[in-house]
Amino acid sequence: MPAQALEDRMLAETICSAVSAAGLGIAAVTAYRRRFLTATRIAAYSLVPLGLVLTGAVEWLAGTVFSLTAWVGVGVLGLAWALFMTTRAVERRSLGKAATDTSGPRAAAPAASAPAALGKAPRPADRPKGRAAADQGDDFSDIEAILKKHGI
Secondary structure, eight states, rough: OOOOHHHHHHHHHHHHHHHHHHHHHHHHEEEHTTOHHHHHHHHHHHHHHHHHHHEEEEEEEEHHHHHHHHHHHHHHHHHHHHHHHHHHHHHHHHHHHHHHHHOOHHHHHHHGGGOOOTOOOGGGGGOOHHHHHHHHHHHHHHHHHHHHHHHH
């Protein structure tokens, strides 16, 4: 292992251990103030860096952060993301123009956007006549029969 990589790993491990120790100290002070739930949460957060050091994740991360190849890979991923977003924006713009250019039927009729009058009975001129009125009467007779059956 090169000397520079060993120094980088040792520095990262030292920083993570110091952060964990400081967090556990803050958790102890918080527990002394009888805020045990908060102290437990702080202790949990402060043990995460120590766990990362012990699993070797910090060593891998230190090797990745100081690697030129890794940064070139990050740049390539950024370029790919930018290309995806550009094509998506162009596609949305072209779909938006296609939707506004068509003069086909609309999804909702113009009268559908008008609010209905709630709680008001239709005027006599608006009531259905003929067969529709008879059908409406049949609907109410069914409801009346159900209500009478239940004694209401």
